[in-house]
Amino acid sequence: MKRLSSYLGGAWQQGQGQTAVLVNPATGAELAEVAQCGGLGEALQWARSTGGTNLRALGWRARGEILGNLAKLLHGAREELIGIAVANGGNTRGDAKFDIDGAIGVLAGYAALAAELPEGNGHLLDGEAVPLHKGSKLRAQHVLTPRLGAAIHINAFNFPAWGMVGKFAVAFLAGVPVLSKPATSTSMLAARIAEIMLAPGVLPEGAFQLLLGPAGDLLDHVGPQDVVAFTGSADTGAKVRGHAKMLATNARVNIEADSLNAVIIGPDVEAGSELFDLVVRDCTIELTQKAGQKCTATRRILVPTALLGELKDALVDRLGAIAAKTGDPADDTHRMGPLSSASQLRDARAGVARLATAATRVLGNPERTAFGGVADGVGYFLEPILFEATADAALDASAPFHHHEVFGPVATLLPYDGTVEAAARIVGAGQGSLVGTVYADDRDFTARAALALAPTLGRLVLASEKIAGASLAPGCVFPVSNHGGPGRAGDGGELGGRSGLAFYLQRTTLQGGAAELARLLGGE
Secondary structure, three states: OOEOOEEEOOEEEOOOOOEEEEEOOOOOOEEEEEEOOOOHHHHHHHHHHHHHHHHHHHOHHHHHHHHHHHHHHHHHOHHHHHHHHHHHHOOOHHHHHHHHHHHHHHHHHHHHHHOOOOOOOOOEEEEEEEEOOOOOOEEEEEEEEEOOOOEEEEOOOOOOOHHHHHHHHHHHHHOOOEEEEOOOOOHHHHHHHHHHHOOOOOOOOOOEEEOOOOOOOHHHHOOOOOEEEEEOOHHHHHHHHOOHHHHHHOOEEEEEOOOOEEEEEOOOOOOOOHHHHHHHHHHHHHHHHHHHOOOOOEEEEEEEHHHHHHHHHHHHHHHHHHHOOEEOOOOOOOOEOOOOOHHHHHHHHHHHHHHOOOOEEEEOOOOOOOOEOOOOOOOOOOOOEEEEOOHHHHOOOOOHHHOOOOOOOEEEEEEEOOOHHHHHHHHHOOOOEEEEEEEOOOHHHHHHHHHHHHHHEEEEEEEOHHHHHHOOOOOOOOOOOEEOOOHHHOOOOEEOHHHHHHHHEEEEEEEEEHHHHHHHHOOO
């Protein structure tokens, strides 16, 4: 069986420690194996010295040009990468494109941003110089410069392309070298992308390293100038944040964790309207794209009580059609593939049972074993499952659908009275989410809902009938938009255009005479 290689300290190595087998989650076929690697302290030091020095010497715009070239390279390998995502990720072709094109889009987005940054390889100004006190000739100017450490990226299984490449693009433009640790189960795609990135002449030496298999003692080697960006479960995120070396060095950490994302349907939405149809379309996409294995997927659907019956019927009809065409994604007629691993399926089924203690299942059988294109019982499939709670249960902050994310094609309908106050209370019970969506044409409702919901969300999508034709599903994450959320979602933030660079840059106040600062900094 083929063993995939890590790239550490300037060399490819297959590892000698603990091994794991990568499989096709639809068929169970074994595809490759990975083994644990050592020497991670030396790898990080190589990144800090060789990689950091080479990156900072290039400057903002030169680094951006490299990102643009890399986007073209990945686009040229797009068909090959889609094939890997279908085989090892259990993705349909459309889901594979969503992941891979997202990665290419972030590279292109940050390449374009780089063209707007100053020439040279020094600082970025953060705001204007301000007097220290009224009438003073002394000024304070905040500047941003690349940190001198390495970026450790620990990525999730569901987006092996977008997750890895998206984080890399921001760190690279900021001038900070990356050591990327993809989730093991779907790492074939990350490994192939890394091979493309690490081909001779593509990146400066030391700018990127890849660690496959277990993380081992990686965090034991974190230093005070390093940053750690983690995407995954809240439990693992807490362990990363609380690691002894992280605490001892005060290394920066960004966590993207669980998120019970919600949609809020306004009281003015009527069945049969274009906006109602948009709700049904978006909820269907967010429940079933990547088999519901998205951090931005919709988990709670707040619907005015009067509209509950019509929306439930529409979703049951639409989701039922996808359930009938769930199977091996190698067959293009199948509209949804499996979950990524046996453990994910076990966790999802346990989560469904937990939700069933507080809501009624109106669609889907979590124990179904027969799916298209594979023998009965083969593969890690879960058909779309929809729950319905009562209005009283929806307001119960202790209900499991406000606390437990089932990472699969599962959501709960939550009837409410159509008021902003009730909506904010229900959404807030989730204790922080990556994204929420308000569907309404009532401008007053939308305005009040936006202010009430914003403190608990990283991103809020406002959808109306006027823009329904151009609207994109709320799970789409763009390079110019912040990706992160408060509380349960990890209280982190990625992307966001230029603001995303800040995680990798040191903010320093230069304090001195106005003329001296002007000569020293020379603007951007």
